[in-house]
Amino acid sequence: EAGVVQSPRYKIIEKKQPVAFWCNPISGHNTLYWYRQNLGQGPELLIRYENEEAVDDSQLPKDRFSAERLKGVDSTLKIQPAELGDSAVYLCASSSRHTRSGANVLTFGAGSRLTVL
């Protein structure tokens, strides 16, 4: 089974430029997450989708960040314009329901490492 696929793996841009990240979740996973992870920190949720609906985007900086998941499968996360503080790893994850606890277990992609100069 293919895992969560993200691209690009690395991106270096100058500040004020736009950037986009793409994620293809595990087939059949209805829930998709975008997390941002800064060095030495845990992942922080940016947005969570249930199918094509964004059900939690409270932590997404909406002035410059946008996301979409048009057909409820793959998703894109865009930053425009990028700022120096946006340098981080952007992790996409999808989830299935844990059989015993009923909670969702996340499978992460390898991440997209963004450097803003």
Add this chain to the structure above:
Amino acid sequence: RKEVEQDPGPFNVPEGATVAFNCTYSNSASQSFFWYRQDCRKEPKLLMSVYSSGNEDGRFTAQLNRASQYISLLIRDSKLSDSATYLCVVRSAGGGNKLTFGTGTQLKVEL
């Protein structure tokens, strides 16, 4: 106060040692708990879920203390390959599938 708090470490232990990490959470109504492992420059991966009665997976034991709002991870007979960051993860009550990560605890197992 952060929703999920962990000691960032690093914990430097010799091979074969037993090491334990704690994680505290602020929302008493939190429903599910997990430990994820993250290797350097890699993505987090599920290590184990944490059940109310405590659970064990080989050298790893996880426990939950709801009264004191903390979970723990015990690693026995540490291996060099256990060196990683261990992330505590809590599922919020009433938040659907919202999972909140701690900052992680770094473990370094040395010869």
